[in-house]
Amino acid sequence: MLNRMMQEDRGIIDLPVLYVFLVVLFIGIGLIIDTGMAMISKYDTVVVSRETARIAAITPGGTTAAINKAEELFQGFGRPINYDGHTLFDKSRDVDINLYDGEYVTSTVTYRHPWIITDIGKIFGSSSPRSPYDAVTATTSFRREW
């Protein structure tokens, strides 16, 4: 059969199409998974922002408790804190609680989402190094109740 395939033109188109198809398929599935994971990161960040703002808004001097809660929640959600040598979430750096935003307490939480596919540009000839993560942020305000 292989001998016949090498000698005949029939179906020769199928082999390169198959190679391209496989590349497109893997990149496509990777992008779908990556997009979904990024959405989950954003969703979790929104939840963490809400809970930290709530704690800081109803507890006098609750900033430390809120910041600790943020880290606890991210760990509870199963989000990686460190990835490939990068710190994705650092509670002292990525949780910003403004206790005096007018009448409100505003919490801004940042999480660095690690991309699974970071070197996709290299396939198409890009030479610039792609950041292995992108920051997602969420902000929530609760009225200060103390």
Next chain:
Amino acid sequence: MWKRIWENEEGSVGYLFLMFTTLFLMTMNLLVFDIGKLIIVREQIRSAAEAGALAGSYEIYRIDEEWNQYGAPRDWGYHIKDPDGPNMAIETFNKNISQMGIEDFDTNVVQSFATIPTKSSVQMNVLAAGGVDNFNKAKQVFYHATPSDTVEFFIQTRSLFNDPPIP
């Protein structure tokens, strides 16, 4: 080999199949993005609604405490007529919505708003018709759905204090 590919029409169906697969994967990716965005927007609106409900709840409790200091009976029924709690809730809700950057969100959709006379609580019923455009477009393509959709919340937040004594 490439010359033979271009001259040979027998494999052209392979290109069509490749294009179809690429378009299918891109559409799936966009669908994941749109559905994810819908879920995130829904969660953001929930944050806003919870913040509003909590602010309104505390306001009602605070007003009751003040009234009680002057010897007024603890009758939570008063607060149905008191607009301060609901107003505070709507104000907090709108602040969150504006700073979250939710586009095309009609803040007039805070549809019903009621206080429960027996407890310090606020219910927010939020209908968001404009914040899910991408998902609607996707639905129009696949399901021929109408371009209106609703995200409804019914959040009741009681005061974090102990339940007040009911006379």
